[in-house]
Amino acid sequence: MQKGKKRKMSTFLADGFRCVDSAEDAAKLSRCLARMEDLSDFCSYKEKSFEALNLRPDSSVADVACGLGFDLLKLRRLVPRGFVTGYDISEEFVAASRHLAAPYGSVRVVQGDIQWIDCEDSVFDAVRIDRSLQHIEDPDLAISEMTRMTKGGGTVVAAEPDWSSYQLASDNPEISATVEAEFRSTIRNPVIGRQLVDFMCRHLEIQHHGVHPLLLRSHSDAEIIFDIAQSVQRCCQQGLIENPAGQIFLENLSRRSQNGTFFALLNIHVVSGVKR
Numbered sequence: 123m124q125k126g127k128k129r130k131m132s133t134f135l136a137d138g139f140r141c142v143d144s145a146e147d148a149a150k151l152s153r154c155l156a157r158m159e160d161l162s163d164f165c166s167y168k169e170k171s172f173e174a175l176n177l178r179p180d181s182s183v184a185d186v187a188c189g190l191g192f193d194l195l196k197l198r199r200l201v202p203r204g205f206v207t208g209y210d211i212s213e214e215f216v217a218a219s220r221h222l223a224a225p226y227g228s229v230r231v232v233q234g235d236i237q238w239i240d241c242e243d244s245v246f247d248a249v250r251i252d253r254s255l256q257h258i259e260d261p262d263l264a265i266s267e268m269t270r271m272t273k274g275g276g277t278v279v280a281a282e283p284d285w286s287s288y289q290l291a292s293d294n295p296e297i298s299a300t301v302e303a304e305f306r307s308t309i310r311n312p313v314i315g316r317q318l319v320d321f322m323c324r325h326l327e328i329q330h331h332g333v334h335p336l337l338l339r340s341h342s343d344a345e346i347i348f349d350i351a352q353s354v355q356r357c358c359q360q361g362l363i364e365n366p367a368g369q370i371f372l373e374n375l376s377r378r379s380q381n382g383t384f385f386a387l388l389n390i391h392v393v394s395g396v397k398r
């Protein structure tokens with residue numbers, strides 16, 4: 123390794139978002155986020171999470187762990203006379219978000235760890251987080267920081283998956299279960315979705331709780347979002363799946379996608395709470 127160069131880790135979607143800046147293939151992480159933007163089930167749970175923020179045209183709103191910043195632009199449209207702030211730990215994603223938001227004066231993006239946010243108390247009318255508590259070491263600390271940043275009477279919204287609901291339709295349910303378990307066990311907080319109400323009620327008065335299924339019927343979309351081939355490869359490396367069976371499994375998913383019988387499913391919980 124060249125002196126001064128960061129050591130790069132092999133990129134798996136289940137743990138790559140913990141540290142985007144040291145990922146071997148950060149473009150793979152970006153591709154995953156970008157693809158979701160075009161999928162109707164992702165757009166519909168996001169819409170619900172925006173509605174739950176109770177925004178007014180002049181609200182100040184924060185999106186913590188904002189990724190590539192797509193949601194910052196959507197929020198900006200909802201608060202034409204307000205302010206939008208994005209936070210993310212990744213230098214690369216902060217740069218991408220700043221670039222995206224550059225034409226819009228009322229959007230700013232700050233780099234930082236959401237477990238220790240550099241922000242004064244009671245600044246925002248609403249704060250949201252989307253599919254990121256799953257990757258964070260201490261989700262309770264992050265929710266307490268989001269609550270601290272919110273004004274009294276303001277709203278905090280979290281949207282997080284429950285990976286115990288993850289299902290891959292195949293002709294070999296045993297291999298599906300092994301592949302699903304490999305992804306699930308690599309996520310830092312795999313069942314944060316179903317734990318959200320319990321975490322959030324420690325800091326907030328719960329207002330809304332909805333569960334939204336994400337149903338993908340294309341194997342190529344599911345590959346971009348669920349990293350199926352790498353999950354299979356990891357299972358093969360650990361001796362959980364025999365090598366030819368892994369390849370046959372992937373071919374089966376592709377065939378099912380062509381004949382309309384493939385699906386991948388994941389539930390997202392959206393919970394909102396008010397700061398008293």
Ligand SMILES: C[S@@+](CC[C@H](N)C(=O)[O-])C[C@H]1O[C@@H](n2cnc3c(N)ncnc32)[C@H](O)[C@@H]1O
Pocket residue numbers: 139140141142155186187188189190193209210211212215234235236237251252253254257258
């Ligand atoms: C799955 S992405 C979700 C991005 C965005 N919310 C979206 O819906 O597209 C997870 C994000 O969490 C960020 N992240 C991970 N750990 C973080 C931390 N401790 N503090 C702030 N951001 C963090 C990552 O850099 C990444 O942008």
